[in-house]
Amino acid sequence: MSELFPAGITALTDLxxxxxxxxxxxxxxxxxxxxxxxxxxxxxxxxxxxELGTWFKAVERRREEQYGNSNSSSEIDDPVDNAAAKDLxxxx
Numbered sequence: 001m002s003e004l005f006p007a008g009i010t011a012l013t014d015l016x017x018x019x020x021x022x023x024x025x026x027x028x029x030x031x032x033x034x035x036x037x038x039x040x041x042x043x044x045x046x047x048x049x050x051e052l053g054t055w056f057k058a059v060e061r062r063r064e065e066q067y068g069n070s071n072s073s074s075e076i077d078d079p080v081d082n083a084a085a086k087d088l089x090x091x092x
Contacts, residue, residue, distance in 0.1 A: 004023065009015055032040050039059045045051035
């Protein structure tokens with residue numbers, strides 16, 4: 001990426017605002033390629049922050065419906081205190 005920098009610029013933060021913003025946006029758009037095809041936002045809303053927010057809230061909702069809520073606070077038994085671990089410790 002540093003090949004895009006003008007002469008004398010060594011860091012992304014030293015770029016003029018417009019060039020910096022263009023590179024940051026390009027990286028954002030490229031990161032969406034890592035999403036499954038059905039979760040990628042259509043190009044028509046890429047520049048609309050409100051529409052993008054709505055899009056990704058819908059994606060999150062679909063993920064929760066499909067995979068369940070990963071933020072649930074179900075506790076996991078302590079490995080030392082669960083029954084399987086007690087049997088192992090007692091069996092020795």
